[in-house]
Amino acid sequence: MSYYLSKLAWLVLMPSNFLGLLLLLGVVLRRWWLVRVVVALLVLVVVVPVGLWLHLPLEDRFARPAVMPERVDGIIVLGGAQEQQVTTGRGVLALERNGERLIEGVALARRYPEARLVFSGRTGVPGGVGGSEQIVNELFIDLMGFDQSRVTYEDRSRNTWENALFTREAVDPRPDEVWLLVTSAAHMPRSMGIFQRLGWEVVPWPVDYRTQGGLRWPLNFSAAARLDELDMAAREWLGLLAYRLMGRTSALLPAPLPAPAS
Helix, strand or coil: CHHHHHHHCCCCCCCHHHHHHHHHEEECCCHHHHHHHHHHHHHHHCCCHHHHHHHHHHHHCCCCCCCCCHHHHHCEECCCCCCHHHHHHHHHEEECCCCCCHHHHHHHHHHCCCCCCEECCCCCCCHHCCHHHHHHHHHHHHHHCHHHEEEEEECCCHHHHHHHHHHHHHHHCCCCEECCCCCCCHHHHHHHHHHHCCCCCEEEECCCCCCCCCCCCCCCCCCCHHHHHHHHHHHHHHHHHHHHHCCCCCCCCCCCCCCCCC
């Protein structure tokens, strides 16, 4: 039930939708002060890169290891980068803008030939419309010429909590094993918080950065781009809050665990 409630809540709380609903409400009720406030907020979002600035602390929270591990037993690639509806409809590979997850996952698996490669995720679309992400993953592996026998497909999860839970069930990791976690940099705090909550210490491998580092002001005044950046950032911050309230993460803003004493 929480899965469907979260999808419904996000449809309303997504900043671009929420501002649109407020604008419509102001016009219907003839509350012109509300219309002016919404228009002012829209102008602010277009001019000021609020979404990128909200991304920055998330993307900076977890860094890749300064020194590559000598041994890696497994690599987990979280879902969300697949356009399975397009792949199902046209029979060709279709990736979202965060397709770096799949690319870097395979690159890491080539670097560590003994490691298991795990693609985790079925679909985040309610009702499973368009089929499973596994359709895209298998096609991607074939196109890359990678050995299918080294790949495990976790094909049950619908969100990040289930990614971690079902992947742990599928691979049954030992405490001494080294596992890398590949996902978007802004999504890494929530993902790591879940794995920490489950007691599975994985090594973060963030990809798909949206910011250049530091507070920058890109010379791009595309309203669609600015609203999209805000939507993406809001999704992660609201996700962190919701998962913390549900007890699914180790902290409101998870942080790297302290290094063990030598």
